[in-house]
Amino acid sequence: MSDAVDAIIGQWVAERPDLEDDLWPVQVLGRLQRLGRVLDKEFRTFAAQRGLELGEVDVLTTLQRSGPPYALPAGALLKAAMVTSGAITNRIDRMEAKGLVERVREESGGDRRTVRIRLTEHGHEVTRAYMADHLANEARMLGPLGREESERLAGSLRALLVSLGDTSIG
Amino acid sequence: MSDAVDAIIGQWVAERPDLEDDLWPVQVLGRLQRLGRVLDKEFRTFAAQRGLELGEVDVLTTLQRSGPPYALPAGALLKAAMVTSGAITNRIDRMEAKGLVERVREESGGDRRTVRIRLTEHGHEVTRAYMADHLANEARMLGPLGREESERLAGSLRALLVSLGDTSIG
DNA sequence: CTTGATAATCTCAACGTTGAGATAAAACAG
DNA sequence: CTGTTTTATCTCAACGTTGAGATTATCAAG
DSSP states (O other): OOOHHHHHHHHHHHHOGGGGGGOHHHHHHHHHHHHHHHHHHHHHHHHHTTTOOHHHHHHHHHHHHTOTTOEEEHHHHHHHHTOOHHHHHHHHHHHHHTTSEEEEEOOTTSOTTOEEEEEOHHHHHHHHHHHHHHHHHHHHHHGGGOHHHHHHHHHHHHHHHHHTTOOOOO | OOOHHHHHHHHHHHHOGGGGGGOHHHHHHHHHHHHHHHHHHHHHHHHHTTTOOHHHHHHHHHHHHTOTTOEEEHHHHHHHHTOOHHHHHHHHHHHHHTTSEEEEEOOTTSOTTOEEEEEOHHHHHHHHHHHHHHHHHHHHHHGGGOHHHHHHHHHHHHHHHHHTTOOOOO
16 A cells, blocks of 8 residues: 555656655655654644643643653753743743643742743643543554554654654753 | 653653553654654754745645646645645745746636646756755765665555555645 | 536634743852 | 853744635536
């Protein structure tokens, strides 16, 4: 069975036969770009059905998996989310209005520049429910691929991420 | 060697041991999401250094690989790009101002609703130069992975795209 | 023909992100 | 201390996309 990227490469070979030997990276990177689009759309819709923006889910899960006390400085969040500072400020503003997180400024003694973002009880509940649904959805999406092939695929993707330098969360 | 996703999964297992058996899809989909971000950033910077927006490159290459007469209806472009109509109108406006493409309305006899977007000579040159650089950059990015592992990876990614229903360009 | 439905494109306000700059606090050097 | 540099966060205008609606043209039925 062939996919959209096979079709695209086929077009290129027909139009630019001289490039044929240079097109092999597209088999991987073209598919990764394509999957990025497809998954982004899927997850965005999934989040929207639950009243959340994808960026908000990102913040919620980052805080949740960071463990007690479920609070991180804004700077840690922006590095984890790979976005700029303006985006994080904006997200936190919205999430604070929704009661999902709260800004906690350091008391006397601490660094008064940093603002810690803490999950509220409501944020905890929303995240817990979301994660359960989300993992079920992911399992469904990977169902046809099978668990064994998934493991193999994960190994190759790890190697690629490592070679691209994405080796730590911060 | 472990990557950022290994770290994330490690945090989840520590915080929510009850979820451990359900986290296996994250090994694949988490990495794909992450790679989507990383590649998007890389390609966006690469395009910006050459005075182009990523969406503009998308239009240029779609037209180029469609072959003579290097012209497609706006509707075909928006399906290929997986974006909404507003985005395509906006892109074409910008690209027309840059002299990369031109709008060609059907003459008498054709469907006068459709607007065909045609690569200009300048657009051709820009696309040709861009593709050469881009393919070299992609080969460089995949260098560490090696061509054999790339082929294997491409096969798994194809299977996933097919199972997600992404089997044709339109 | 005429009417109604469908299709292709454009318009535009709302939205989230970017990126440069502002603000304020902390760390460092003399 | 005092002045400079660095760090953490916020502000805000510009940007590209979305999504609903408007516009104009084609198609189908009567």
